[in-house]
Amino acid sequence: MKIFQCTECGQPVHYDNTVCTACGASLSYDPASFEMVSYRETPPANHKLCANREIAICNWLVPETDEDEFCQACRLNLKIPNLADPDKVDKWQKLEAAKRYFLYGLMRLGLPIITRTEDPEHGLAFQLLSNDGPEGDIMTGHDNGLITINIDEADDPEREARREALGENFRTLIGHFRHESGHYYWNLFILGADGDNAARKTFGDAREDYAEALQRYYDSGPPPDWSAQYISAYASSHAWEDFAETWAHYLHIVDGLETALCYGLWPTNGPDPFNAYESGDTQMMVEAWTELSLAVNAINRSVGQPDLYPFIFSPPVIDKLDFMHDLVATNSKRNKT
Numbered sequence: 001m002k003i004f005q006c007t008e009c010g011q012p013v014h015y016d017n018t019v020c021t022a023c024g025a026s027l028s029y030d031p032a033s034f035e036m037v038s039y040r041e042t043p044p045a046n047h048k049l050c051a052n053r054e055i056a057i058c059n060w061l062v063p064e065t066d067e068d069e070f071c072q073a074c075r076l077n078l079k080i081p082n083l084a085d086p087d088k089v090d091k092w093q094k095l096e097a098a099k100r101y102f103l104y105g106l107m108r109l110g111l112p113i114i115t116r117t118e119d120p121e122h123g124l125a126f127q128l129l130s131n132d133g134p135e136g137d138i139m140t141g142h143d144n145g146l147i148t149i150n151i152d153e154a155d156d157p158e159r160e161a162r163r164e165a166l167g168e169n170f171r172t173l174i175g176h177f178r179h180e181s182g183h184y185y186w187n188l189f190i191l192g193a194d195g196d197n198a199a200r201k202t203f204g205d206a207r208e209d210y211a212e213a214l215q216r217y218y219d220s221g222p223p224p225d226w227s228a229q230y231i232s233a234y235a236s237s238h239a240w241e242d243f244a245e246t247w248a249h250y251l252h253i254v255d256g257l258e259t260a261l262c263y264g265l266w267p268t269n270g271p272d273p274f275n276a277y278e279s280g281d282t283q284m285m286v287e288a289w290t291e292l293s294l295a296v297n298a299i300n301r302s303v304g305q306p307d308l309y310p311f312i313f314s315p316p317v318i319d320k321l322d323f324m325h326d327l328v329a330t331n332s333k334r335n336k337t
């Protein structure tokens with residue numbers, strides 16, 4: 001994530017700010033230019049504010065000519081929780097904030113985001129729901145472009161309890177969006193004879209029965225040497241999950257590297273500085289991120305926090321990240337224009 005500047009006073013501002021704390025100007029993010037815009041009274045010329053600005057603290061702009069009252073992030077919502085309940089509003093806001101961070105990365109990479117209006121059957125959409133709504137128990141997951149996330153995941157003790165119960169190193173809201181989007185992009189980029197064959201060499205055979213594979217994983221756990229092959233234990237459950245886990249990590253790493261670059265935190269014994277959204281190959285990304293995460297993990301330990309990035313890259317994992325790098329390059333709209 002970049003650091004932004006208030007265009008009124010020049011102070012650095014963050015992606016999710018709605019007001020400049022230095023000069024009091026209102027701030028909005030323009031997803032078309034990836035820039036933050038400051039203004040005093042009325043929104044910037046030719047733009048309106050997202051209709052979710054107050055309720056979801058969404059700071060994105062919408063072109064004035066756009067018929068939709070919601071921004072490109074908020075219009076992807078198919079269902080949201082009952083906002084009459086303040087506790088649900090609070091959790092939903094946290095999910096929306098994570099979703100905007102996640103979408104920044106997809107857009108910076110030039111990845112297609114096809115809405116349900118454009119493709120009613122397979123388009124990307126979100127349901128952010130709680131267990132006590134009319135839909136009953138909410139399972140976080142992906143189905144034909146529809147990503148469902150249980151908003152209880154926004155409750156820290158609840159999410160931490162699930163992380164412990166599932167034996168995960170890492171469980172975050174942004175991680176859920178990135179992981180589930182991996183299933184969406186598998187369907188978009190891989191499904192079909194050719195893609196399936198290419199992915200099989202790297203991720204194994206996705207034709208394996210999914211329900212059986214997950215049952216086996218939950219009954220017997222991952223193979224003892226899982227870290228020699230997979231980025232996470234869960235990635236060992238099925239080829240689809242390996243792909244989604246690796247995809248999420250690819251997105252974590254690219255954005256983490258951009259943030260490090262923008263803050264001048266580049267490892268001296270890594271490759272020359274580069275913005276991973278714009279250049280660099282897998283080897284450079286892996287080298288820079290390995291050095292950087294070693295350092296930041298050590299800083300976290302020195303203040304008693306858990307490691308920022310508790311994962312290691314075995315050679316097969318680097319091959320999988322390289323597959324993602326090629327997949328993004330092949331499918332990015334940036335490269336096609």
Ligand SMILES: [Zn+2]
Nearest residue numbers: 006009020023
């Ligand atoms: Zn300012």
Ligand SMILES: [Zn+2]
Nearest residue numbers: 050058071074
């Ligand atoms: Zn919005």
Ligand SMILES: [Zn+2]
Nearest residue numbers: 179183241244
């Ligand atoms: Zn999954």
